[in-house]
Amino acid sequence: MLDKLSPQPADKILMLMQMFREDPREDKIDLGVGVYRNPEGVTPVMRAVKAAEQQVWETQTTKAYTGLAGDPAYAEALGKLILGTSVESERTSAIATPGGTGAIRQAMELIRMAAPEATVWVSQPTWPNHLSIIKFMKMPMAEYTYFDNATRQVDFDGMMADLEGVKAGDVVLLHGCCHNPTGANLTEEQWGKVADHLLAKGAIPLIDIAYQGFGDGLEADAAGTRLLASRMPQMLVAASCSKNFGIYRERAGLLIAISPDAKAQPTVQGNLNYLNRQNYSFPPDHGARLVMTILNDDKLTADWKAELEDMRTGMLALRKQLAEELRQRSNSDRFDFLAEHRGMFSRLGATPEQVEALRRDHGIYMVGDSRMNIAGLNAKTVPILAQAIVDAGV
Numbered sequence: 001m002l003d004k005l006s007p008q009p010a011d012k013i014l015m016l017m018q019m020f021r022e023d024p025r026e027d028k029i030d031l032g033v034g035v036y037r038n039p040e041g042v043t044p045v046m047r048a049v050k051a052a053e054q055q056v057w058e059t060q061t062t063k064a065y066t067g068l069a070g071d072p073a074y075a076e077a078l079g080k081l082i083l084g085t086s087v088e089s090e091r092t093s094a095i096a097t098p099g100g101t102g103a104i105r106q107a108m109e110l111i112r113m114a115a116p117e118a119t120v121w122v123s124q125p126t127w128p129n130h131l132s133i134i135k136f137m138k139m140p141m142a143e144y145t146y147f148d149n150a151t152r153q154v155d156f157d158g159m160m161a162d163l164e165g166v167k168a169g170d171v172v173l174l175h176g177c178c179h180n181p182t183g184a185n186l187t188e189e190q191w192g193k194v195a196d197h198l199l200a201k202g203a204i205p206l207i208d209i210a211y212q213g214f215g216d217g218l219e220a221d222a223a224g225t226r227l228l229a230s231r232m233p234q235m236l237v238a239a240s241c242s243k244n245f246g247i248y249r250e251r252a253g254l255l256i257a258i259s260p261d262a263k264a265q266p267t268v269q270g271n272l273n274y275l276n277r278q279n280y281s282f283p284p285d286h287g288a289r290l291v292m293t294i295l296n297d298d299k300l301t302a303d304w305k306a307e308l309e310d311m312r313t314g315m316l317a318l319r320k321q322l323a324e325e326l327r328q329r330s331n332s333d334r335f336d337f338l339a340e341h342r343g344m345f346s347r348l349g350a351t352p353e354q355v356e357a358l359r360r361d362h363g364i365y366m367v368g369d370s371r372m373n374i375a376g377l378n379a380k381t382v383p384i385l386a387q388a389i390v391d392a393g394v
């Protein structure tokens with residue numbers, strides 16, 4: 001049996017992590033994997049997370065199983081953070097999942113179970129693991145235009161033209177905020193148009209929201225998701241706490257399903273629980289417990305929000321600095337988009353050869369499609385990157 005296996009293609013983002021580790025150069029710069037780093041290059045355990053861990057350590061009396069959906073207090077607290085008051089709680093079901101990837105995977109499982117013929121529409125480009133999971137699950141998939149390579153902004157006309165092809169019952173995967181890999185995001189007006197369109201088509205949105213709080217703030221980053229939730233009869237939301245709580249390895253995610261009415265909710269919840277049982281029984285609890293401990297404690301929430309806001313504004317300052325350095329060094333405004341993009345990532349628009357040259361000649365690591373993790377920079381490395389970008393002829 002095992003001798004029948006053939007090698008799998010390496011994940012491009014994770015492969016880069018490995019290459020970076022093996023590079024002996026001391027001045028190398030890692031703009032690869034989407035992990036937040038502070039100016040010292042450290043991915044810190046957030047203060048509120050440390051405090052919550054202490055609280056859990058002191059008060060937790062058992063490690064017995066929770067429920068198949070995880071602790072309902074986690075879904076309630078995180079659901080509120082994401083959806084606010086946009087949808088009646090009687091229509092929502094949710095399961096805790098191992099990270100955002102777990103939520104995406106379970107969303108696909110649910111779609112395949114409920115509507116195996118439904119096509120899942122993904123933005124071109126999107127997070128490579130979306131494509132990989134959908135292909136692995138052999139689900140029908142289509143792509144819609146998203147990014148204008150010339151302006152490095154959303155090609156909204158192209159997107160809407162492609163979404164003309166959506167059929168009733170199809171699923172459209174959208175990034176709630178901080179689009180990965182491009183950094184270019186829909187405006188509120190555009191979210192409204194997307195809602196109109198999906199409603200007219202009878203399509204179902206699946207929102208991947210993995211960076212809430214990294215773009216324009218916790219509330220603003222959820223605005224598109226909330227707008228859709230308030231208008232769509234059905235919708236799925238896959239959320240991650242990896243980045244905004246900095247608990248990457250704890251694997252805390254959530255899949256929310258919004259059903260057309262309260263009557264359908266128990267069956268939807270039952271199916272979600274069933275999917276957890278089939279795939280791993282009980283979802284991991286530790287990260288989820290930290291999140292609910294923070295969100296159910298006003299002081300911890302305030303401290304978490306303050307630290308998250310510092311991270312967000314720090315990334316924004318780096319964006320501005322990089323755009324400014326590039327403006328001076330390139331004598332043009334063609335990199336101004338970097339200050340307009342939001343979240344951890346921007347797609348620079350370099351060719352694969354230029355990306356390779358940046359790595360080979362300067363020890364600067366970014367994903368092959370020229371996605372850069374802005375949080376991999378600090379005030380000292382920004383000018384180095386800017387000069388390297390100009391030298392590479394981007």
Ligand code: LMR
Nearest residue numbers: 013032033034035127180
């Ligand atoms: C990324 O896009 O770099 C992150 O979401 C990490 C990952 O799992 O790919």
